[in-house]
Amino acid sequence: QTSMKNMERELVCPVCKEMYKQPLALPCAHNVCHVCAGDVLLQHGYLCCEPTSEPSSPAATPATRSPRLGRRAVPKPDRLDRLLKSGFGTYPGRKRGTVHPQTVTFPCPACQRDVDLGERGLGGLFRNLTLERVVERYRQTINISAAIMCQFCKPPQLEATKGCTECKSSFCNECFKLYHPWGTQKAQHEPTPPTLTFRPK
Numbered sequence: 001q002t003s004m005k006n007m008e009r010e011l012v013c014p015v016c017k018e019m020y021k022q023p024l025a026l027p028c029a030h031n032v033c034h035v036c037a038g039d040v041l042l043q044h045g046y047l048c049c050e051p052t053s054e055p056s057s058p059a060a061t062p063a064t065r066s067p068r069l070g071r072r073a074v075p076k077p078d079r080l081d082r083l084l085k086s087g088f089g090t091y092p093g094r095k096r097g098t099v100h101p102q103t104v105t106f107p108c109p110a111c112q113r114d115v116d117l118g119e120r121g122l123g124g125l126f127r128n129l130t131l132e133r134v135v136e137r138y139r140q141t142i143n144i145s146a147a148i149m150c151q152f153c154k155p156p157q158l159e160a161t162k163g164c165t166e167c168k169s170s171f172c173n174e175c176f177k178l179y180h181p182w183g184t185q186k187a188q189h190e191p192t193p194p195t196l197t198f199r200p201k
């Protein structure tokens with residue numbers, strides 16, 4: 001039981017607090033989901049294509065090269081994924097113009113260090129396939145165990161995917177994120193597997 005808990009802790013992405021999806025191995029030996037890594041970089045101003053903010057947004061990005069011409073070609077919401085695959089990601093064939101020439105610094109959310117990713121950015125990282133397989137196997141294991149429901153969902157409740165010892169509650173992914181926003185104190189709560197042993201008073 002305890003070993004399972006310890007295991008899950010290692011399978012949870014420090015950004016989305018969910019179990020890793022396509023984890024990338026960072027040079028600091030931590031991992032982040034492929035998509036989360038892209039999010040983190042975007043949040044830190046690394047834009048590899050036109051911004052997707054609303055046209056009215058005054059937050060013009062420093063990376064905007066041809067603001068007027070490029071505006072129309074705003075990628076769709078799933079852009080990040082495609083974008084990661086196209087050139088910014090781990091896939092070898094990168095397209096011209098999508099990768100930044102400057103060195104990319106990745107603020108690792110796990111160790112809080114700025115990790116130097118070099119010029120290739122996420123493209124220089126390896127996908128942690130071992131970890132990915134462990135996550136997959138772990139998912140299958142927890143799926144067979146009895147369902148624990150999220151204590152925060154409005155009905156219909158979702159199945160809990162995480163617990164928090166500090167909050168003494170079990171959460172679905174969404175509610176966990178909601179109650180542990182990134183960048184706040186609560187974000188440091190370590191997710192555990194969902195459990196029923198936190199009894200409400």
Ligand SMILES: [Zn+2]
Binds near residue numbers: 013
């Ligand atoms: Zn993640």
Ligand SMILES: [Zn+2]
Binds near residue numbers: 026029030108109111
């Ligand atoms: Zn790290």
Ligand SMILES: [Zn+2]
Binds near residue numbers: 173
């Ligand atoms: Zn919920």
Ligand SMILES: [Zn+2]
Binds near residue numbers: 164165167168180189
């Ligand atoms: Zn908590």
